[in-house]
Amino acid sequence: MAIQSVDRALQILNLFSHRVPVLGVTEISRAVGLSKGTVHGLIRTLLQQGFLQQDSATRKYRLGLKIYELGIIWAGTLEINQKSAGPMNQLAKETLLECRLAIWDGDSMVITSTVHPRARAVLPHQFGPRVHAYCSAIGKAVLAFMDDAQVERYLKRTQFTAFTPNTVTDRQQLLEDLVQTRQRGYAFDREEAVQGLSCIGAPIYQRSGQVAGALSVSGGTQRVMGDKMEGFALALMNTAAEISRYMGYFPGYGDTAAADRPR
Amino acid sequence: MAIQSVDRALQILNLFSHRVPVLGVTEISRAVGLSKGTVHGLIRTLLQQGFLQQDSATRKYRLGLKIYELGIIWAGTLEINQKSAGPMNQLAKETLLECRLAIWDGDSMVITSTVHPRARAVLPHQFGPRVHAYCSAIGKAVLAFMDDAQVERYLKRTQFTAFTPNTVTDRQQLLEDLVQTRQRGYAFDREEAVQGLSCIGAPIYQRSGQVAGALSVSGGTQRVMGDKMEGFALALMNTAAEISRYMGYFPGYGDTAAADRPR
DNA sequence: ACCGCCTGTTTGGTATCGTGGAATTGAATT
DNA sequence: AATTCAATTCCACGATACCAAACAGGCGGT
Known part of the structure; x- marks a missing residue:
């Protein structure tokens, strides 16, 4: 073939x-x-x-x-990257947190762009661009708003490994987390992947109403989860919604299920 | 074949x-x-x-x-990138300017990593990672410390295009610039590629004594070329020298020509 | 709603082109 | 100098990738 x-x-x-x-x-x-x-x-x-x-x-x-050159072309011409560049910079400036954008691929998240508020951190792309879905805000934000069937398939195929004491390695516990995430509209990572590092993540939708990827802000747990947390979450949600609009998604035009079957 | x-x-x-x-x-x-x-x-x-x-x-x-994933692997495992990550972050912090690292390839420079001091700018990799050698500090820093024969070949093959009024499009003028660059040890780009943007660049050497790439700091002309200019240039030179040492280059062990023939 | 027109896709027979094994070069180690 | 191991070249065989032509399928125009 x-x-x-x-x-x-x-x-x-x-x-x-x-x-x-x-x-x-x-x-x-x-x-x-x-x-x-x-x-x-x-x-x-x-x-x-x-x-x-x-x-x-x-x-x-x-x-x-x-290969590097072609890879850069891929990232540079990716629709979600182009649409999110402006809003992400804005968000980083407002929150002074590191912002990351990722898309779902083959049971994990691929980081496609990053914006730093300061220069302290090393360029993240040098770490390797994949993060696990079950222990990142960016991943749980996507999982929570995906088809149940797809989540089911994901759970079947995935081995959970604990990276910190907080990592969720129990199937039931993860599902509950996703329910809560759905309710509040954004996801948390409370030191589940890296000790001392916490993130908030929100989904980005595309035209069809399906989840296209997710946006996150991250930083030290004290900063992110402190009294400014709700403000961060709000700014994040607004930015994610703005990017979704640029992607051609209009909430209310029909939710995930309805938008999937064109008439 | x-x-x-x-x-x-x-x-x-x-x-x-x-x-x-x-x-x-x-x-x-x-x-x-x-x-x-x-x-x-x-x-x-x-x-x-x-x-x-x-x-x-x-x-x-x-x-x-x-392709993107493989490209990231390429960049992440590139020796010069690994060796320069620490020093570059330090330099960005000190100067509060954007720092870029590039290598020479096929008559132009390929940016292989970037560090931002703030979050204002868009991720540069999204612009496309190549810059012309003749109108960038990063390019002239390499040209100035390359073999004459290689420079000659470069000049033969290259068409000069003016991007701003300052762009050097004359062969003789460029050669003079390179002589000056060699004397002072670092290169300038005074709005030669982009209006309002100026850079300072310095070469990085590898074990063999040949130029491996170049490092630059860039920003608005007033900031970069103002009274802090000499300080920036000094910090840049020190950082470039530090990276060269990490790369295995020890000045004095013989210059370019001598180091090429191992005994 | 029909009809061309321009896509992307499939098929099959033939000659070409890639294949694997063995031979060669060359460097590094003892 | 001798031995080992890796990268590279060579060549004859036969599998395999190629092209042309036919098929499918969507879009725009009339």
Whole structure:
């Protein structure tokens, strides 16, 4: 069904990760189960086009610059990123908290843009852009406003790991959290992923009425959860609603279910 | 020499840009000069692996999330990015200016990381990560400390376009600028690329003694070029030198030429 | 509501192109 | 110098990717 050689080339690219950024031909051929000769041919092609680069000293391979450039193009032309740039800056300025935007993909959240109120923190993209859905405000904001069926599928497939004493690892407890989130309209992360770090998250909707992603503000627990919390939550909700409007969503035009079936 | 189908698949990915983020099968087949059937097969493979995504309404194609993730991995595991994260944050805090790091690639500079002192500006990566070498401090800082032969090749291949009245479009004038840059140790961009925006840039060296990239601070002309200018330049130079040390470069161990031939 | 027209998609037969194994180079270690 | 391991090149076979042409399906125009 898929073109073999192309498929294999992409498989090779997928081997690279934060943990394993450098690979040799032999390692790769073992990993994908192909002969070294075959792998070499694929790699040479990827190399020529700049999708891989070779360390002249070790002769091993890393991902190439081209991939970075294409990745930036992806992020820069993503609708939700374009629509949210202005409002997010505004929100960061108002709250003096770090703002992040993420979309749902394959059972976890992919951070697609970030705005810092100050320069103290390291660029977050350098950490790797995925966060778990069950222990982040940004993830729970999406889960709470998704189809029940999709949530069910998510729960079936997911292993819960505790990162802090506060991490919710119980299915029932998570579902209750989602009910509360639905009621209040925004989600909390009270040091569930990182000790000392708390977040508030709110969903963003798209034209169809389905959840497109989520927005969050985060910072030290004292700041975020202190007496200004309600103000932060309100500003966050307003910004998320504004972005949703830019995305073409008008609340009242029919809720999630109705908007799904066009007539 | 290269594997045909893989080469063609990568060519297809390369068609996408900031200007043209969405393409259909017919457009692609025209652009790469292949039959629609062939292109469809390649696209289907790229789609399955998440390197492309298809808009369900228009049936056209965009770059896929996978590419973004791999791009982030590239940036996150890049040596110069890892080594510079700490010093750059420090510099941003000290100067309250935006700091950027870029590497040289194919006659222009690729921004690989950015640190903001405040949240006012939009995430820069969303603009597209390339800047011209001849009209940026970050570019001239690299050009000035590169091999003459390489500069010569660059000049031969490059078309100069004026973006502001200050843009240097004359070959001789640029060479003089580079001489001055070499003497003072850092480069200026006095509104040469963007009206009202000025930058100071300094080179970063790697083990071999060759230039690995450059660091810059930028902001409104009045702030950057005002009476604090010399202080900014000093802080910038110190930070760039610190990063160079982390990269394994020790000045005095032999200059560019000598370090190239290991004994 | 019908009809072209321009999309994206599927199919099948053929020649091409990628494949895997073995041979080669080359560096690093003993 | 000898040994080992990795990256690279070579080549003949046969699977596989390619193209052309046919199919499907939505949109705009009349």
